Amino acid sequence: MGYESDIVERKFKVIGTRVKRPDGIDKVTGRARYGADTSAPGQLVALVLRSPHAHAVIKKIDTSVAEKLPGVKAVITSADFPDLTNGDRTMRDILENCMARKKALYDGHAVAAVAAIDASTARAALKLIKVDYQVLPHVVEVDDALKSDAPLLHDDIFTEGISPTPTKPSNFNKQAEYGHGDLDEGFRQADVIVARSFKTEQTHQGYIEPHACLASVSPDGMAELWVCTQGHFVYRNQCATLLGLDANKLRVTSSEIGGGFGGKTHIWAEPLALALSRKANRPVKLTMTRDEVFRCTGPTSSTSIDVKIGAKKDGTITAAFAELRYHGGAFPANWAEFGAMTAFACYDLKNVKTISKDCVVNRPKTAAYRAPSAPMAAFAVENTVDELAKKIGMDVIDFRIKNAAKEGTKSSYGPVYGPIGIGPTLHAAKHHPHMSAPLGKNTGRGMACGFWFNFGGQTCVDVNVTPDGNATVAVGTIDVGGSRASIAMAVAEELGVGFDNVRCVVADTSTLGHNDMTDGSRGTFSSSMAAIFAARKAIEVLRDRAAKTWEINVADVEWIDGAAHAKGAGHGNLKPLTLKELAETAANTGGPVAGHSEIVADGAGVSFATHLVDVETDPETGRSVIKRYTVIQDAGKAIHPSYVEGQYQGGAAQGIGWALNEEYVYGKNGRLQNAGFLDYRIPVCSDLPFIDTQILEIPNPHHPYGVRGVGETSIVPPLAAISIAVTNATGVRHTHVPLSPPRVLAALKAAPKA
Amino acid sequence: MSVHVKTTINGDHVEFVCPADEPLLDVLRNRLGLTGAKEGCGTGDCGACSVILDGRLVCSCLVLGAELNGKSLETIEGMAEGGKLHPLQQQFIDHAALQCGVCTPGFLIAAKALLRKNPDPSEEEIRFGLAGNLCRCTGYDKIVRAVQAAAKEMRT
Numbered sequence: 002m003g004y005e006s007d008i009v010e011r012k013f014k015v016i017g018t019r020v021k022r023p024d025g026i027d028k029v030t031g032r033a034r035y036g037a038d039t040s041a042p043g044q045l046v047a048l049v050l051r052s053p054h055a056h057a058v059i060k061k062i063d064t065s066v067a068e069k070l071p072g073v074k075a076v077i078t079s080a081d082f083p084d085l086t087n088g089d090r091t092m093r094d095i096l097e098n099c100m101a102r103k104k105a106l107y108d109g110h111a112v113a114a115v116a117a118i119d120a121s122t123a124r125a126a127l128k129l130i131k132v133d134y135q136v137l138p139h140v141v142e143v144d145d146a147l148k149s150d151a152p153l154l155h156d157d158i159f160t161e162g163i164s165p166t167p168t169k170p171s172n173f174n175k176q177a178e179y180g181h182g183d184l185d186e187g188f189r190q191a192d193v194i195v196a197r198s199f200k201t202e203q204t205h206q207g208y209i210e211p212h213a214c215l216a217s218v219s220p221d222g223m224a225e226l227w228v229c230t231q232g233h234f235v236y237r238n239q240c241a242t243l244l245g246l247d248a249n250k251l252r253v254t255s256s257e258i259g260g261g262f263g264g265k266t267h268i269w270a271e272p273l274a275l276a277l278s279r280k281a282n283r284p285v286k287l288t289m290t291r292d293e294v295f296r297c298t299g300p301t302s303s304t305s306i307d308v309k310i311g312a313k314k315d316g317t318i319t320a321a322f323a324e325l326r327y328h329g330g331a332f333p334a335n336w337a338e339f340g341a342m343t344a345f346a347c348y349d350l351k352n353v354k355t356i357s358k359d360c361v362v363n364r365p366k367t368a369a370y371r372a373p374s375a376p377m378a379a380f381a382v383e384n385t386v387d388e389l390a391k392k393i394g395m396d397v398i399d400f401r402i403k404n405a406a407k408e409g410t411k412s413s414y415g416p417v418y419g420p421i422g423i424g425p426t427l428h429a430a431k432h433h434p435h436m437s438a439p440l441g442k443n444t445g446r447g448m449a450c451g452f453w454f455n456f457g458g459q460t461c462v463d464v465n466v467t468p469d470g471n472a473t474v475a476v477g478t479i480d481v482g483g484s485r486a487s488i489a490m491a492v493a494e495e496l497g498v499g500f501d502n503v504r505c506v507v508a509d510t511s512t513l514g515h516n517d518m519t520d521g522s523r524g525t526f527s528s529s530m531a532a533i534f535a536a537r538k539a540i541e542v543l544r545d546r547a548a549k550t551w552e553i554n555v556a557d558v559e560w561i562d563g564a565a566h567a568k569g570a571g572h573g574n575l576k577p578l579t580l581k582e583l584a585e586t587a588a589n590t591g592g593p594v595a596g597h598s599e600i601v602a603d604g605a606g607v608s609f610a611t612h613l614v615d616v617e618t619d620p621e622t623g624r625s626v627i628k629r630y631t632v633i634q635d636a637g638k639a640i641h642p643s644y645v646e647g648q649y650q651g652g653a654a655q656g657i658g659w660a661l662n663e664e665y666v667y668g669k670n671g672r673l674q675n676a677g678f679l680d681y682r683i684p685v686c687s688d689l690p691f692i693d694t695q696i697l698e699i700p701n702p703h704h705p706y707g708v709r710g711v712g713e714t715s716i717v718p719p720l721a722a723i724s725i726a727v728t729n730a731t732g733v734r735h736t737h738v739p740l741s742p743p744r745v746l747a748a749l750k751a752a753p754k755a
Numbered sequence: 756m757s758v759h760v761k762t763t764i765n766g767d768h769v770e771f772v773c774p775a776d777e778p779l780l781d782v783l784r785n786r787l788g789l790t791g792a793k794e795g796c797g798t799g800d801c802g803a804c805s806v807i808l809d810g811r812l813v814c815s816c817l818v819l820g821a822e823l824n825g826k827s828l829e830t831i832e833g834m835a836e837g838g839k840l841h842p843l844q845q846q847f848i849d850h851a852a853l854q855c856g857v858c859t860p861g862f863l864i865a866a867k868a869l870l871r872k873n874p875d876p877s878e879e880e881i882r883f884g885l886a887g888n889l890c891r892c893t894g895y896d897k898i899v900r901a902v903q904a905a906a907k908e909m910r911t
Contacts, residue, residue: 209795643897
């Protein structure tokens with residue numbers, strides 16, 4: 002059941018201010034502890050042996066020599082991981098990704114791991130493990146993987162979503178369709194139709210902190226895991242399943258997280274550290290290198306997308322179609338389906354259809370990357386929309402405003418929208434000074450829109466009033482961008498006290514109920530909702546205590562500005578009882594004061610953004626430079642405006658990298674050629690201008706303060722907006738990102754001379 | 756082969772023994788308990804391990820621990836003076852110039868070295884001066900503004 006807000010017009014005292022983050026001083030002094038920043042007595046160092054082949058049968062692994070090396074305390078292979086997944090395909094794939102079983106499925110796939118007394122001994126031990134591979138043909142491109150004669154990764158994938166289900170296995174794991182109306186009739190009504198094909202390359206989340214953990218398993222089954230993660234409860238559940246541990250005995254403590262962006266949403270090497278610790282009966286620390294991070298964790302899909310849109314001369318879109326082909330890396334996923342759902346979400350369409358085709362390739366298992374799948378779909382759709390508007394001779398913003406989704410629109414993926422922000426962001430863009438600023442030489446201006454669903458999910462929060470009249474908040478969602486501050490602000494707002502009176506911490510998995518991970522822009526949305534409810538329950542307790550103290554009916558007690566007030570005739574002489582006074586006397590009025598909330602946070606409001614960008618493209622070198630960038634996005638209600646701006650700017654910067662530089666480059670042998678920050682170049686400070694932001698607030702009726710998730714939508718429009726800007730700068734439509742200089746030059750060379 | 760190193764770190768005399776081929780970053784993190792410098796890449800590409808060695812900004816993953824002998828090192832742990840934050844540290848907090856914070860020690864050290872050389876940098880000089888440090892969260896916007904504010908504060 003979604004929560005229906007009644008206080009979106011509320012006057013806030015703490016919400017909307019720019020308080021200083023409680024983790025700030027630890028982070029600027031080097032005191033904050035991340036995944037690799039802790040140690041345990043007697044700890045061993047773990048290293049992982051990884052496949053150098055893109056696709057190979059593992060015929061035999063001989064670890065006997067490595068095991069005898071002095072200082073080596075444990076060596077593990079897939080033989081140490083019996084399949085305990087009980088028919089759960091998703092968990093079995095995670096197990097096989099953590100440690101290859103019969104085949105290595107990508108360059109970097111783990112095949113064995115060692116724990117030794119120090120790193121140099123562990124390195125020496127890795128060299129002594131002998132793996133006998135039979136190399137197989139491989140496939141790394143989406144469209145190649147979908148061909149009927151492509152090298153087959155798994156012999157048990159039979160395309161889901163096609164009737165009848167194929168009897169022959171393939172790399173094509175799932176097809177899905179979304180939409181409504183009559184597409185053929187829609188295209189018949191169109192005066193102008195544009196059809197284009199697009200490609201996007203694979204990118205990595207690029208978090209600066211590599212995956213790291215410290216595991217300790219005792220012979221009685223008690224286990225501890227310190228780890229950088231976006232979801233320590235999820236990590237606990239997954240590790241317990243794969244290792245046959247009781248979830249209650251595995252206590253997972255989340256470190257500070259040095260970036261995740263979706264890449265730390267499921268386990269990678271943590272089960273290896275736990276298995277090594279169990280085998281050696283010593284704590285084991287495992288830290289990935291940057292090379293490992295690129296080769297075997299997280300990237301998003303590369304894609305191939307066809308779009309066809311038709312419109313009348315007056316600018317009304319009559320039909321829209323897209324086929325989206327994405328891969329999940331070496332294991333089945335449904336990223337194309339997410340693309341199919343988001344592709345046309347910005348528009349109010351009578352006739353729309355999308356088809357998704359998901360497949361597997363010999364690349365690392367993909368993970369979510371900030372609004373996963375939406376940026377690629379938006380790149381393809383927004384470029385087609387841009388071209389269509391220009392062919393009709395309409396202003397690109399006016400064309401979008403005419404077709405924008407609004408409250409009551411049946412979305413292309415099914416649900417009917419409530420109050421939404423796409424129209425307001427477009428109107429704000431139309432009137433933004435950026436739109437009328439003059440452009441320099443070789444410079445083009447692009448604009449594009451983006452959408453993301455936002456998630457809610459399982460959430461559990463405790464609010465405890467301390468004996469001195471302050472409050473602590475324990476949450477189970479990882480703080481990736483300032484959510485501890487934001488959630489403390491919400492509790493302060495409810496209790497009617499100052500921000501400094503509330504401290505919010507992320508609890509470990511043994512001290513709070515299950516929480517879903519911080520993904521889908523849900524951290525602040527759902528934990529602030531649960532925290533508000535928990536604070537309200539604490540207020541109920543406080544009112545009750547005041548009523549007892551005064552010996553009056555609790556119905557006559559109101560909570561205003563951090564104190565209980567007696568209302569009504571006859572109570573006029575009762576002086577308000579403050580939170581501090583009630584806390585100090587709690588021992589005599591019923592004991593500790595607390596409020597708890599366990600919810601499924603339904604009603605995460607959908608989020609829309611419009612981005613504007615000026616790009617200068619050098620026609621001789623093909624190099625593109627961002628000259629000006631503006632993000633306009635609906636936040637519902639910005640709890641802490643600086644952190645909302647930070648999310649807008651960070652998402653835009655990642656999108657800029659994706660649009661201009663970042664891509665996985667594979668050699669003919671299927672090995673990743675650029676597994677490092679020198680060759681996989683993310684934007685640096687000198688690549689970017691200031692990124693201007695405009696926060697719109699169209700309240701989400703399903704959150705008590707109107708909050709929507711804000712973290713992800715900002716990465717959706719940049720690929721489209723930047724490529725459109727380069728198109729406007731060069732006069733040639735660019736349909737393949739990243740727009741690296743060689744690719745832009747090739748497109749310019751291939752284009753017919755104007 | 757191990758070496759015996761005598762050095763000064765954040766004003767304190769420090770001695771340690773380390774293998775001759777051990778990077779300074781590993782010495783700081785694993786031997787001396789100074790985990791403020793982070794390993795983001797180990798190849799000098801990300802700047803998360805930045806330290807100032809005899810006045811020069813370096814990536815501690817590219818320097819050997821043995822090279823510290825007789826030299827003076829500044830790390831993030833020595834940036835605040837007692838309870839008083841360095842103006843850069845305070846401005847980073849005030850400007851919300853950090854999100855996950857893992858790159859922050861490196862940025863602060865790099866910015867400190869930059870402002871020492873150039874107390875009044877232009878925006879472009881700040882951007883190029885910090886181009887050796889990677890941040891994936893902020894888009895650098897609030898970092899540049901925090902450095903501008905700190906530079907102004909330190910000049911007055």
